[in-house]
Amino acid sequence: MQSRLTGPAAFFSTLAAMTGKELTIMLRYPVEFAASFGQVFLIVASVTLAGLMFTPRSGEQDSSATTGVVVYGFIIFMFLSDTLWTIGYNVRRDQKQGTLEQLYLSPASKFANLLSRITVSLVWTGLLCVTSAALMSALIGKLPVYNLPLGLLVLILTLSGTFGFGFAFAALTLRIKESAQTLINVIQFTFMVVSAPFFPFSVLPDWVIAITRFIPLSHGVDAFRSLMMGLPPGYPELAPIEIEIAVIAVFGLVMPLVGYGLYRHEEDVARRAGTLSEY
């Protein structure tokens, strides 16, 4: 007979409970939510207004392309950033609160623990992205929306890969502890330049583009915004759309497995060395 503590029913029950816990924590900080929304809006508005300083004063140029480049790139940047903090770095929160060791002493699924954080990321960041995109569209210029189903598929695959990257980062956090905070900043700012979420790839030097082509997330940014903007001339910039979708599909399917494998390996190392509760 299967124990009530293992099996699919137990897994989903744990996942629901952990997701509920994470969402409850999120809802208890409405000021934080409002502040992060305001912050997102201000960053996108600042960058977009700055971009418009380079266009003719008369406003004869259509600003929707600028808005499209910034907003769609920003959505992926937001998810990457949120993934690194909520999935990767939050292992530190459990360590600091002293609950990580306890969690590993319980029969609860550790995978469910990681998955529950994805839910929060999807709800929180998704809401932020949709609202800020709508607001930006109203204020600065109509947001181009084409190829919605394919665009969403590319976004889902990109996010799947990003979550896998988050699992891998959680593994790294278990090893390098507080230094992970600095590393997140390094990754975020490298992404901001190399994967061009706020500007087209064409303005980057050739040698940077050569590096960029090897980063699957860059293909995610390029394919997502190119599709959503209706594949205008010059887009996608890194490779034909079919190749980009293939790269993103591999990234989205393989990276979660790799990331989770790395996490399991590191948690095993930490358990054996007795460093789970060390911070």
Next chain:
Amino acid sequence: MPRPPRAGRPTFGQTLSAALAETQLRLINITRYPGQMIMEVVIPIVFAAMPMFLGRAAGGDQAAVNFEANTGTANYVAYMLIGSSVFTIVSGAFWHVAYWIRFEQETGTLEAVYLSPTSTFTLASGVALYSVIRGLVTALIAYGLGCLIFQVNPLTGDLWLALLFILSGLVPLYGMALIFGAVVLRVKESSAIVNLMQWVVSFLMGMYFPVATLPPFLRAIAFLFPPTWMTNGVRSALLGVGYFFDAWYLDLSVLWVFMLFAPLFGFWVFNRVERSVQRNEGIGQF
């Protein structure tokens, strides 16, 4: 013969020594995190690069010409780098002062600090001095390095006048920062609010664009922020984008008016919150 100081009241020398000790303590602490210091230099360059790259793509061959028509200078590299470097100083002031309080709360030393004869004003001055050193060094390196990377001359225009605008803006800026310190003292875990406020200020001070492009209501609020005058003063001195009142001394005099009122207002707010928190057993709690 000089009168001896009253028992329990520190002399000026002791007060100065305490403030400088606070500065030294913070500087020693930050030198232990070289990675963080490097990132602080990189961040303003990346912040400036984003709109530059976007603008180059949006404007094409006419990017510099369009930029000049909109802002008053074709040197958009220096324009963006000045904005992001001043933003580094501004956001540093908020975070350093706000997190000085939070750090003392979390490490459990805030209660002890309030029991010592050293006043909060003395310690805040020490923290402000540390923050000024850290912010100025970071901003200057970021500006110089950014100009080097994007191949523009950083030594254009009136450098001394630009420096005067920055130094004049620092006093009211730290007056404002004290208000953020008061927020931390009152609401404790306030990183989200401070984070938001630094972006509000960056938006209103025109980090990437002239405040003239803002709607009238927002423009009026922007003019109440000393960083707006700092940023435009530095840009006008170095790039000739034009002073708000057409003459450098008029814009500078506005900053001097802020210099008189902002610190007083900041301390008034901080002291009120401080007293209220002390009366309600809140100093040691976090």
